[in-house]
Amino acid sequence: MLSWISETQFPLYLAPMARFTDTVFRQLCKEQGADVMVTEFVQADAIIRGDDRLWETVDFTETQRPMGVQIFGSNPESMAEAAKLIYHKIQPDFIDINFGCPADRVICMDAGSSLLRNPQKLALITQKVVNAVPEIPVTVKIRIGWDDRSINATEIGHIAEEVGAQALTIHGRTKVQGYRGDANWEVIAEVAESIKIPVIGNGSITSASDVLQIKNNTKCAGIMIGRAALGYPWIFRDIKYTLKHGTPPNPPSIKERWETIIEFSENIMARKYQKERHKDIKWMRPKIIALTKEMKGSRKIRTELGKVDQIQDLKELAELHIAHYGNDS
Numbered sequence: 641m642l643s644w645i646s647e648t649q650f651p652l653y654l655a656p657m658a659r660f661t662d663t664v665f666r667q668l669c670k671e672q673g674a675d676v677m678v679t680e681f682v683q684a685d686a687i688i689r690g691d692d693r694l695w696e697t698v699d700f701t702e703t704q705r706p707m708g709v710q711i712f713g714s715n716p717e718s719m720a721e722a723a724k725l726i727y728h729k730i731q732p733d734f735i736d737i738n739f740g741c742p743a744d745r746v747i748c749m750d751a752g753s754s755l756l757r758n759p760q761k762l763a764l765i766t767q768k769v770v771n772a773v774p775e776i777p778v779t780v781k782i783r784i785g786w787d788d789r790s791i792n793a794t795e796i797g798h799i800a801e802e803v804g805a806q807a808l809t810i811h812g813r814t815k816v817q818g819y820r821g822d823a824n825w826e827v828i829a830e831v832a833e834s835i836k837i838p839v840i841g842n843g844s845i846t847s848a849s850d851v852l853q854i855k856n857n858t859k860c861a862g863i864m865i866g867r868a869a870l871g872y873p874w875i876f877r878d879i880k881y882t883l884k885h886g887t888p889p890n891p892p893s894i895k896e897r898w899e900t901i902i903e904f905s906e907n908i909m910a911r912k913y914q915k916e917r918h919k920d921i922k923w924m925r926p927k928i929i930a931l932t933k934e935m936k937g938s939r940k941i942r943t944e945l946g947k948v949d950q951i952q953d954l955k956e957l958a959e960l961h962i963a964h965y966g967n968d969s
């Protein structure tokens with residue numbers, strides 16, 4: 641039983657997103673109402689090797705709980721050992737196993753969504769991890785299948801349940817689809833009907849009405865938001881407010897958005913390994929671009945960000961932008 645899921649609680653998860661959902665970004669989403677968070681995936685073998693930077697990747701604060709750490713790999717023993725190491729070192733609330741990543745470097749090692757083609761091995765990995773960390777629940781994140789002709793989320797859902805997984809997150813796209821096209825919510829709904837453990841639905845959620853539709857029309861026990869949160873972490877607040885009051889809250893002003901972006905950038909730069917590795921904030925450009933994408937004049941900001949070197953430059957860009965757009969949102 642996951643304590644954050646019940647008849648009365650329909651949690652909003654922030655999706656794990658490599659290179660984006662570090663502890664600073666998660667904190668931001670938590671403050672805006674995200675209920676459950678999962679770290680980006682970390683490779684089991686790298687955890688076993690003891691790479692210190694990886695521990696920074698899975699770092700979280702107490703306020704971010706309930707917090708899961710997501711692992712990926714192909715060797716059942718290594719996955720079990722990594723889960724145990726993680727549990728003993730940082731005590732997350734759950735371990736999540738990645739069976740959804742479509743990236744070539746992950747598929748090559750027969751990990752991530754590659755394992756959707758090998759249900760037996762997927763079962764063995766899940767079972768070993770479940771046995772390795774009896775203290776906490778293990779959950780599993782999958783896609784609906786490898787391609788359109790091999791959609792097998794229901795089969796995988798039953799397998800995961802049988803070997804002891806306590807929840808299943810389904811990203812409603814196939815491996816071959818990557819991140820393109822619509823998520824297939826029919827398949828997600830079918831799986832949620834057919835297995836007993838909670839299903840967290842994921843894919844293309846961008847609004848409170850999407851969430852309401854899923855809540856009312858499927859047996860999903862919660863939802864997970866990915867890319868929509870990267871550009872607009874306020875989405876969690878907006879969804880909760882809209883579900884409660886029937887209308888959306890006022891969006892944050894341009895000034896508020898920039899204050900958030902600057903504080904976010906300063907917090908990222910204050911982290912130990914970032915400080916050691918980077919003398920400027922150029923490497924953070926994709927994160928900042930994501931956060932400014934929904935703002936007026938975002939294309940111009942994107943070009944201007946090319947010239948930004950230090951936080952001070954970012955502050956100057958913010959001032960110019962605020963002066964231009966005033967109190968707009």
Ligand SMILES: Cc1cc2nc3c(=O)[nH]c(=O)nc-3n(C[C@H](O)[C@H](O)[C@H](O)COP(=O)(O)O)c2cc1C
Nearest residue numbers: 655656657658680681738811843844845865866867
């Ligand atoms: C940049 C990026 C990185 C991602 N990294 C991970 C990851 O580490 N683990 C994982 O399970 N899914 C990862 N995903 C997939 C998301 O968790 C989510 O399933 C997917 O984006 C679909 O949700 P959305 O349509 O709301 O974006 C990633 C997605 C993106 C865009």
